[in-house]
Amino acid sequence: DTAVSQTPKYLVTQMGNDKSIKCEQNLGHDTMYWYKQDSKKFLKIMFSYNNKELIINETVPNRFSPKSPDKAHLNLHINSLELGDSAVYFCASSSRLPGQWRDIQYFGAGTRLSVL
């Protein structure tokens, strides 16, 4: 009954390949995100979707594209993979808890992508 699940946990692939990472949340949240944790361990937001509308799109290469078939899913497609894409990618969803001013994010366990 994992709240935010992403697959696969590990992904090893060659440069130039196209790959996808799937994310599903069963919390009924309206907003979902993709984060990239780089080699310096910073978590940087890549995309967020609210009710299937893209509301944040940071300066990521257009080789990365989020796809949301429904409110519970936000998949990440990556074309023409490069060495610099190697990182841990986290999916998250959010809602506002009572007494909180902002949404609180619930994260998946991460997908470690290694591009060889």
Added chain:
Amino acid sequence: DQQVKQNSPSLSVQEGRISILNCDYTNSMFDYFLWYKKYPAEGPTFLISISSIKDKNEDGRFTVFLNKSAKHLSLHIVPSQPGDSAVYFCAACFGYGQNFVFGPGTRLSVLP
């Protein structure tokens, strides 16, 4: 351009003592701050937050202090327990957007 900094990559504390994790930020527009805890092979989980209209927020053993003039916040854990051993991320945002900026994390080890 690191808007949120956690200058201590790691911290070791004896069980039962206080753990103090620090976070500094550069963007004076930030008005909401959160701490997340992360265990290995898991995603970050929300711990505690504070808005800029407060200087302290407490939840059980966890207290967050905010010093706006110094652009500094800290997380205090009292008493520290071995189960608190994890990586702690500080995050900040402003406005009603969902653009949270995270620090690089501090690895806390609580020694029995």
